[in-house]
Amino acid sequence: MYTSKISGLGYYVPENIVTNDDLSKLMDTNDEWIQERTGIKERRHIKKGDGNSTSTMGVKAAKIALERSKLTKDDIELIIFATLSPDMYFPGGGVRVQEMMDMKTVPALDVRNQCSGFVYAISVADQFIKTGMYKNVLVIGSENHSGGLDMTTRGRGVSVIFGDGAGAAILTRSEEKGRGVLSTHLHSEGAHAKELSLEGPSTEHWVPEIISENPQENIPYYPYMNGQFVFKNAVVRFSEVINEGLQANNLSAADIDMLIPHQANLRISQFVQRQFKLSDDQVYNNIQKYGNTTAASIPIALTEAWEQGKIKEGDLVVLAAFGSGFTWGSAIIKW
Numbered sequence: 001m002y003t004s005k006i007s008g009l010g011y012y013v014p015e016n017i018v019t020n021d022d023l024s025k026l027m028d029t030n031d032e033w034i035q036e037r038t039g040i041k042e043r044r045h046i047k048k049g050d051g052n053s054t055s056t057m058g059v060k061a062a063k064i065a066l067e068r069s070k071l072t073k074d075d076i077e078l079i080i081f082a083t084l085s086p087d088m089y090f091p092g093g094g095v096r097v098q099e100m101m102d103m104k105t106v107p108a109l110d111v112r113n114q115c116s117g118f119v120y121a122i123s124v125a126d127q128f129i130k131t132g133m134y135k136n137v138l139v140i141g142s143e144n145h146s147g148g149l150d151m152t153t154r155g156r157g158v159s160v161i162f163g164d165g166a167g168a169a170i171l172t173r174s175e176e177k178g179r180g181v182l183s184t185h186l187h188s189e190g191a192h193a194k195e196l197s198l199e200g201p202s203t204e205h206w207v208p209e210i211i212s213e214n215p216q217e218n219i220p221y222y223p224y225m226n227g228q229f230v231f232k233n234a235v236v237r238f239s240e241v242i243n244e245g246l247q248a249n250n251l252s253a254a255d256i257d258m259l260i261p262h263q264a265n266l267r268i269s270q271f272v273q274r275q276f277k278l279s280d281d282q283v284y285n286n287i288q289k290y291g292n293t294t295a296a297s298i299p300i301a302l303t304e305a306w307e308q309g310k311i312k313e314g315d316l317v318v319l320a321a322f323g324s325g326f327t328w329g330s331a332i333i334k335w
Helices: 020-024 031-038 054-069 093-100 114-130 153-159 190-195 207-213 227-248 266-275 294-307
Strands: 003-012 017-019 042-044 078-082 108-111 136-143 165-174 180-188 258-261 316-323 327-334
Touching: 003 054, 003 114, 003 294, 017 020, 020 031, 031 266, 054 093, 054 136, 054 165, 078 093, 078 114, 093 108, 093 136, 108 114, 114 136, 114 165, 114 180, 114 294, 114 316, 114 327, 136 294, 165 294, 180 227, 190 227, 227 266, 227 316, 227 327, 258 266, 258 294, 294 316
Parallel strands: 078 108, 078 136, 258 316
Antiparallel strands: 003 165, 003 180, 017 042, 136 165, 180 327, 316 327
């Protein structure tokens, strides 16, 4: 039976740094308030005219991952693109990446699972490889949040959290047992879908209806988040799905060499770290400088951790995410 291993990693973030002090000039907030609640000090935002979009950032991350994998674009047999912020309503980002990278007519699949999108995408890629259908799969998580945030006091509960960026991984077929992606575990609970959502524009809330029927203080084309409710659910689901993955492989928390949690909120990551009794060296967080980049957060953090030598051959790496949907998942990887 085939297994899949990560053969290349890459990430890209815009050069434009937006600090908490910068945001305080646009809305009633301050550095202390933001750091206390989220741990975020700064984030990256696309700047008009810098040539960045969700797809172009994905391409930049993908090219780095390809180079590191020592593969070429012609070796890729499937593109999986995870995002909640595609360049346009349709088509999705996957086909744009295929065109921008001048790739063969390989299939392109978009995953719309928001914060858990990259874990879902890894799971899909892993299954395609394990069945023998594909040998090399390009997985991208990319987000352009700044283009759709309410940068006023009204929207500060959401807008201070999110940033832009992209990460990519190449999954490659392997026949080495006990290495690579050992298992993935996925869940959803749609009962709480509206607690973290963007209702329009959509086929239920199209533009003319939004403009004519909604007062300015209740604008559904900006994201909504019930922060406390999301936090309470996140800490429970993170722990559950990590334990599920460990138990499926007869492992324990003591076996974890590196936990890469989705960078939703530093307080969530710290809570999970305490629950599993992990040291600072066993958990990688970078939300302080990038904010929450949704589907891009895990591949960006994973790439940085690997670049810094914090992930070595033979290490047990755990990826875990929770977010809008609600959806959540984990991946257990033997590096």
